[in-house]
Each structure stands twice: as structure tokens, then as C-alpha cells.
Amino acid sequence: MWGEQKRGIHVSQAELLCKDGCGYYGNPAWQGYCSKCWRERIRKTETTKPENGHHGDGGFQLTFSKFEEKKSVEKGRRSSTMKRLFWGTPSPPRQESSEIQEAALKAFQSLEPGDFPGFLKLLRKPTSQRLQSRCTAFLNTIEAYHDLPVEKQSDLVQDFYQNIAVHFNGLPEAQVSQMMEHIEKLIMTRLHKWVFCHDSCDDEQKDLTLQRRIKSLNWVTPQMLRVPFPKCGSDSDPYLPAITAIIEMDAKRAPQDKLICVSKCSQNVFQALALANSQPANADDFLSGLIYVVLRANPPRLHSNMNYITRFGLPHSLMAGETGYYFTNLSCTVAFIEKLDGPALNLTPEEFSSYMQGRRMPSRPAEGDSQRRARENREQLDDLKKRQEKVDQGVRALQEQLEQWVRSVQEKVDEVTAQSALLENHLAESFEKSAGNARDQSVLVLRNDASHEADPGETEC
Numbered sequence: 472m473w474g475e476q477k478r479g480i481h482v483s484q485a486e487l488l489c490k491d492g493c494g495y496y497g498n499p500a501w502q503g504y505c506s507k508c509w510r511e512r513i514r515k516t517e518t519t520k521p522e523n524g525h526h527g528d529g530g531f532q533l534t535f536s537k538f539e540e541k542k543s544v545e546k547g548r549r550s551s552t553m554k555r556l557f558w559g560t561p562s563p564p565r566q567e568s569s570e571i572q573e574a575a576l577k578a579f580q581s582l583e584p585g586d587f588p589g590f591l592k593l594l595r596k597p598t599s600q601r602l603q604s605r606c607t608a609f610l611n612t613i614e615a616y617h618d619l620p621v622e623k624q625s626d627l628v629q630d631f632y633q634n635i636a637v638h639f640n641g642l643p644e645a646q647v648s649q650m651m652e653h654i655e656k657l658i659m660t661r662l663h664k665w666v667f668c669h670d671s672c673d674d675e676q677k678d679l680t681l682q683r684r685i686k687s688l689n690w691v692t693p694q695m696l697r698v699p700f701p702k703c704g705s706d707s708d709p710y711l712p713a714i715t716a717i718i719e720m721d722a723k724r725a726p727q728d729k730l731i732c733v734s735k736c737s738q739n740v741f742q743a744l745a746l747a748n749s750q751p752a753n754a755d756d757f758l759s760g761l762i763y764v765v766l767r768a769n770p771p772r773l774h775s776n777m778n779y780i781t782r783f784g785l786p787h788s789l790m791a792g793e794t795g796y797y798f799t800n801l802s803c804t805v806a807f808i809e810k811l812d813g814p815a816l817n818l819t820p821e822e823f824s825s826y827m828q829g830r831r832m833p834s835r836p837a838e839g840d841s842q843r844r845a846r847e848n849r850e851q852l853d854d855l856k857k858r859q860e861k862v863d864q865g866v867r868a869l870q871e872q873l874e875q876w877v878r879s880v881q882e883k884v885d886e887v888t889a890q891s892a893l894l895e896n897h898l899a900e901s902f903e904k905s906a907g908n909a910r911d912q913s914v915l916v917l918r919n920d921a922s923h924e925a926d927p928g929e930t931e932c
Contacts, residue, residue, distance in 0.1 A: 574598045576641045579650055590653040602638050610661055621669035625782035632785060648787060655785050656725040663724040667779050674775040685769045685808060690826050692833045695816040698763045699747035699756060709746055713739035714768040721771045726784035729776055730794045737797040740764060761804045777802065
């Protein structure tokens with residue numbers, strides 16, 4: 472039945488790109504724009520707000536203009552104060568010698584890709600003292616002002632990325648990206664506890680809402696989503712590695728480490744699709760498989776993790792490349808799940824409502840030979856487990872009886888030993904008494920003999 476129905480999930484490459492046509496990937500969190508275009512739109516909106524407020528009579532316009540001017544000056548003063556906190560006074564920075572800069576760049580250039588421990592070792596060297604001091608100052612300031620709104624913290628972190636990238640200007644672009652990934656990991660690993668799921672936003676509430684939504688869709692089957700599955704030769708879910716990878720994302724602290732989990736999940740989805748199809752998977756198959764994985768996994772704090780990546784991740788990781796493509800599809804997956812309805816699953820509104828209310832459950836597919844053998848093996852294992860438990864109980868009972876018998880034998884041995892000791896003492900006393908009597912009798916005999924020898928006349932008479 473499912474094979475005859477058309478797919479309800481469809482996405483084109485153009486729908487994944489930025490709405491401004493810049494060529495980078497967009498994101499539903501930025502209303503379809505990439506991070507660069509979205510921030511530019513926000514800045515333009517903030518600058519045009521005072522112009523939109525000039526309406527009404529002249530007196531009101533004059534008063535409002537003075538108010539906006541004063542507000543702008545105050546805002547500029549606060550911005551300057553924050554910049555001084557982060558970057559120091561506007562005095563000319565101390566220029567490093569060209570030899571020190573070249574030595575530092577050569578050391579960073581010798582690093583292998585992904586060698587974060589090596590990057591930390593180089594950061595402690597005297598040639599990297601200025602870079603280390605800037606990172607430390609930024610971390611200490613963010614921790615001191617951790618009560619700032621999370622969007623303000625995001626802007627400060629992104630500005631820090633742009634300013635610190637100048638330090639690696641002498642390196643090729645690919646190595647600059649690698650160094651910035653190390654900087655991001657260094658900064659965000661320490662700031663994670665301050666900025667993740669911040670109190671100034673409603674990420675926690677949205678996490679709970681999304682988790683309840685995914686839990687209410689636990690009846691959705693792969694056939695409804697048109698997810699290809701291997702027809703035979705597999706007893707387990709081929710998408711299980713992808714499910715594990717997306718769940719592990721919450722345990723990571725750096726945005727790039729979370730993106731690595733997203734990439735692993737997506738790559739495992741493509742591998743599972745390759746097992747089911749002889750042809751390469753298309754974008755619709757991949758999106759359907761990713762939706763199935765998210766529904767099965769119900770990842771913890773998914774909304775917070777995605778917002779954390781968009782707020783504090785490096786822009787080039789989200790705007791282009793493999794990680795950008797995977798993350799954009801994950802964002803589309805979450806948006807699809809939040810708006811999932813009957814037509815997307817080839818269901819009527821009545822059928823979709825009955826499934827959501829629990830009045831109807833999808834029919835299970837026919838059991839194949841491999842599934843039947845797996846079920847029989849599980850039953851045999853359960854039976855063996857029960858038998859093993861009975862044997863263990865018998866062994867424990869026999870061991871208790873043996874220990875009790877050993878204790879009773881030991882008690883009898885102790886009792887016999889005590890009686891033997893008493894008998895030995897009694898025999899010794901008796902022997903001493905008999906020996907004493909024998910000695911007394913011997914003494915009497917000797918005395919009698921002696922008396923007879925001393926008086927022979929009396930004997931003759």
C-alpha cells in the first residue's frame with residue numbers, strides 16, 4: 472500500500488539556501504537566511520527604527536528625535552564601555568616584532584588538523600602570549616557579565632571571532648579555519664555552563680514542548696515516512712548508529728563537537744540508505760531518514776543544542792560545506808516535525824487525529840525469516856536465562872547447606888576437643904594420685920626392711 476502512494480516529504484536544494492541568494496545555507500532559526508545575511512538584516516532594522524518613529528505633529532517629532540538621539544548616544548557609550556572591557560583602552564596596541572609573529576605563525580602552521588592538545592601547548596609559549604592574554608581576558612569578562620541576554624553574548628562571541636582571526640592573517644585560508652576551530656573550542660568549552668540554555672531565553676520550555684511533540688508521534692512508521700529499509704539480511708535497525716550519534720550531541724560542549732555528532736548521524740543515515748537502495752540516496756530520502764532518526768531518538772535538549780550551535784558556532788561551519796548542509800537539514804527536520812500533519816504522511820485528517828489520540832495503531836509489517844529467527848533466539852535466551860537463575864538459586868541453597876554443615880561439624884569437633892581435654896586432665900590427676908600412693912607404699916616397705924636389719928637378735932629369738 473505504501474509503495475503506491477507518493478512521498479509527502481520533499482525538499483529542494485534551493486529551499487536549503489539563503490533567501491537573499493548569497494549562495495550560503497539558510498536556517499529556519501534565521502527565517503531562511505544565513506547567519507551573515509540575518510545579522511545584516513538585524514543591524515538594518517535597528518538603524519531604521521528611529522526613522523520609522525517620526526510621525527505626527529512637529530512638536531512630537533522634535534521631542535522624539537531628541538529622545539532617539541539621546542538614546543543612541545547612551546547606547547554608543549555603553550557599547551564603547553563594553554568594548555573597552557573586552558579589548559582594553561583605545562590606546563595604540565603594542566606592536567609585536569615581525570620575528571615573533573613569524574615564529575608564532577610557523578608554529579601554528581605545523582599543527583596537524585584537529586590537534587587541539589598541540590594548539591594548547593603552543594598557546595602557552597612566549598610567542599603566543601598576546602593571543603593567550605586576549606582569550607583569557609575575553610573569558611574572564613564574559614564570565615563576569617554572564618547575566619547579559621544570550622543574544623548579546625552571542626554578538627560578543629561572534630565579534631571576538633572576527634577580531635581574533637586577524638592574528639592568523641599570514642596563514643592559508645584552510646589553516647585559518649582550523650585555528651579558529653581551536654579558538655572556538657577553547658572559548659566555548661569554558662563558557663558552555665554560562666551560555667547554554669540561558670535564563671534569558673525560553674530554550675528549556677521549547678525543549679520540553681519538542682520532546683512532548685516527538686513522543687506523541689511515536690506511532691509514525693518508516694513506511695509512512697517513505698524511509699527505505701533493507702529487505703533482508705538485517706536483524707537490527709540499520710539506523711541505530713545514526714540514532715546513537717544524535718543522542719551523543721548533548722554530551723558535547725563545543726559547537727564544533729556538536730556539529731561532528733550531527734555529521735556522524737547524517738553520514739550513518741546515508742550508509743543505511745545505501746544498504747536499502749542500489750541507487751545513490753537523494754535529498755528527499757535523506758530528509759525522510761533523518762526525520763525517522765530524530766523521531767526514534769528524541770534527542771535530549773535538541774532545541775537548546777541547535778540554538779547553541781547557531782549562536783556561538785563559527786559562521787563558516789554553518790553557512791557552507793558538509794557540516795552546513797547536514798545542520799540545515801537537521802533544522803528542516805525539526806521544523807517538519809513541529810508542523811507534521813496527515814498529508815505529509817499520506818493520511819487523511821481523520822486518520823492522523825485517530826493516531827494522535829491513540830485510538831488507532833499502525834499495522835506491523837509481516838515478519839520475515841530473519842526477524843522470526845531473531846525472535847526465536849530471544850525467546851531461547853530468555854528461557855536459558857530463567858534456567859540459569861534457577862541453577863544459581865540451587866547453587867546458593869547448596870552452598871548455604873554446606874556452610875551450615877561445616878559449622879555443625881566444627882561445633883562437634885570443638886565439643887569433642889573440650890571433652891578430650893577434660894579427660895586428659897582427669898587421667899593426669901588420677902595418674903598423679905596413683906603414683907603418689909605407689910611412692911608411699913615403697914617408702915613403707917623400705918622402712919620395714921630397714922627396721923628388720925637393725926634388730927637381728929630379736930629376729931633370732
